[in-house]
Amino acid sequence: MSQVQRGARNRRTPYYAATQRYGPKGFTVYNHMYFPIRYDSFEAEFDALLSNVTIWDVSVERCLEISGPDGFQFAQLLTPRDLSKCAVGQAKYVLICDSDGGIVNDPVLTRMDENTFWFALASSDALLFARGLKNAYPELDVTIREADVAPLQVQGPKSKDLMRDLLGEGILDLKYYWWRHAEIRGIPVVVTRTGWTSEVGYEIYLLDSSKGGQLWETLMEVGAPYGVRPTGPSDIRRIEGGIFNWGADMTYEHNALEMGLDRLVDLGLTDDACISIAAYRRIRDAGVLRRIVGVELDGEPFPELNNVNWPASTARGGDAVGLVTSAIYSPRLERNIGFCWLPVEHAAEGTGLQVETEWGTRTATVVPMPFVDPEKRIPIS
C-alpha cells in the first residue's frame, strides 16, 4: 500500500481492512478512494466470474445524492434520459451530460423516493459539476451531497444462490435494474440487480459504513459453497460486453450519440427539463463525425489491458486517424478485442486498421459489438 498511498488525501473504503486479508495485488485510485485492482490473474478472476460468484469492492462508486423538494427536477437537468420513466424502486444506467452534450459521468442511478436519486459515479467529480450547475437554478430547493453508502458487487451465475441463502427466496423476484431495502445480519443495505460485468449480478449498497468488514465476511461465508472469491473489475468481461469505462473510453469531450448510446437520450424532453437536450437535437440533426466502435486485433494475445491509448491508422505508416482506448485478450473468444474511436468515414464494419500497440504494430478490423451476448440476455436472466 505504501506504493500507492501518500497521506489521507485519498480515502480507504469501508471494506479496506477486509480486502487486505485476501491479498490484493495492487490498488489504484478512483473517485479519490483506493480501489483493489485484483487478487489473482485477470484470467482466473474472469473464470470465477463466468463460473461461480465474485465479490468486488466498488465503494469507489461514490454516490452523488440529489434530494429535496425539487430533487426530481434537478436530477432531470443532469441527464438526458427521461426520469419520469424511472419509478421509485427502479434503477437506470444514465449519462450526466453538460449543455454541449459532453458526458460528465455515466452512473447507475437509483431512484430512492420521488425526489431522491443516487448516482453511483464513475471516476469524475460529477458532484462538483452538479454544484456548479446549481448556480444556474438558484430557485430550486435541492440538496447535493455524497451519500455515505458503499456499493459491493456480487456477480456471476451463482450470485443468485448466494443472495437467496443470504436474504431468502424473495430476493430472486428482484427484477433487472430494480432495487429494495434489506438487512443482512442486522446490517442495513440496499440491494440492486445491477453490475459492471455483463453477467447476472447484484450490488449491495452498505448503509452503515462501520460494518464493511462484517458484510464482506458474511458474503465470503455464505458464498463459500458457491466458490465465492474476491476480485477486481473484469476488464475482459466488460469489454466483451461492450461496457465503456469513463475516463478511458469517454470523457466530457464525447457525447452519447458518438458512443452509440442513443437509447440513453430521450429527445422528447423539453429544453427546460434537461440541460443537454437542445445540444442532442442539434447533434442528431447534424450527425456525428466520429464513433467508438469494436475492433479485433490480430497477433499474439495481449499480456494485459492496455496501459495507454494506441493510435490507429488506416494504412501502415499512415497518419493516425483513431485511438484505441481499451483492449484486452479474451480467452474464450481467443482473440484480442477492444474499443476504437474513429472518424465516421472509417468506422464501418470490416474497415482495416493498423494499430500501434504497446506490443508492436497490429492489424485490426472494425467489428460489431458487444462481442458477447449482444442482447444482454445473460445479465437479465
Place this chain on the structure above:
Amino acid sequence: MSQVQRGARNRRTPYYAATQRYGPKGFTVYNHMYFPIRYDSFEAEFDALLSNVTIWDVSVERCLEISGPDGFQFAQLLTPRDLSKCAVGQAKYVLICDSDGGIVNDPVLTRMDENTFWFALASSDALLFARGLKNAYPELDVTIREADVAPLQVQGPKSKDLMRDLLGEGILDLKYYWWRHAEIRGIPVVVTRTGWTSEVGYEIYLLDSSKGGQLWETLMEVGAPYGVRPTGPSDIRRIEGGIFNWGADMTYEHNALEMGLDRLVDLGLTDDACISIAAYRRIRDAGVLRRIVGVELDGEPFPELNNVNWPASTARGGDAVGLVTSAIYSPRLERNIGFCWLPVEHAAEGTGLQVETEWGTRTATVVPMPFVDPEKRIPIS
C-alpha cells in the same frame, strides 16, 4: 506500476518515461494521472530540498484554462481573490469557491493575458465545476478547457543556480509569484517563481508534451553540479510551512475563513463579480464554528505521513471533537507536527488534545502555524 495502473483510465505524464529511469518507489493518482510518490526516504528527499535542488513531476496539476473575450469575468466568478490585482505576468494562489464558500480547489493561478488564466489544479475536477457553473452564465463568451501543459517543480536553495545556468542571469530577476515565457534548448516553457515547498523555487510549465523526457534530462544534467535529484512532494516541508493539501486538509465542505485563508478573500468584490462573495460576507458576520489549526503531537516520531484521518478529543476517552488531517515527523524540529480541525471553542493555542493515531493514542497541543518561517521569507528570498 502494475500495482497501481489498470488500463488507460488514468494517464501517464510527459515525464513518465524519464521518472521511470530514476526508480520511483511508487505512484499514486492525482487528477486522473499517475504521480511518482518518492524515489528515496521522505527524510532524504527533505534533506535534498533543504540543502540543494530537487525536481518534481507535478504534471498532475492539470491546468484549467479559462479564456475568451469574457475570460476575466468568468475567472473572477470562480475565485474570491480580486483578480484585478493580478497583472498579466503575475500568478496568485487562489481558492475556487462555490456560492456557499465551499472550496472546490486551491490552485496557483497564472494570468497569461488579459482574458486567459491557468489554474494549476489540486486533485479535484474543478474543470467540471466550471463547466457546470457556465450554465448560469450562458451570455459569457469563454472557453473552458484543460491546457496541454505539464508543470515541473524545481525547488530548493540551489534552484536559482540551476535556473541561471539554464536560462541566464536574467531569470534571477523573476519575482516571487511572477512568470515569463522561455525556451530551454528549444523546448517552449513558461517559468514561474512558485512552488509547493515553502523553499525558494520555480515551476517550469512544459508547453510541448512530446519533450518531457528531454526537459527532465536537461534539468538533471544542468543541475548535476548542484546535487539535483528527483523527488516527490515533501510533506514534511509543506506541513512545516503550513501548506494545505486539498482533499486531505480541505474539501468543498470547508471555507476560506475556517482555513485561516482570509487573505484569499477580497470582500470588496461585488456579488455579481464573484459567486462566493455574498456567502463570505455572511460567514464573516456570523463567525466560523470550526478552524484548522497547527498541532504538535507527543511521543515517538511517526514512521510516516498519516494514512487516514485521526479523531481528536479534549480528554482521554472523551468524544471526538476534531480531526487530524495531516501529520508527520519533522526531523529538524524534532517533533511530530500536523493540522487539526477543531470547533472554535477548542481551537485556542495551548489547548490540550488526545489524538487516536495509527500508532497509538498521543497527547497533542494546539500551536501557531506555520511551524517554520511564518513570514515566508525563505520562498520569497
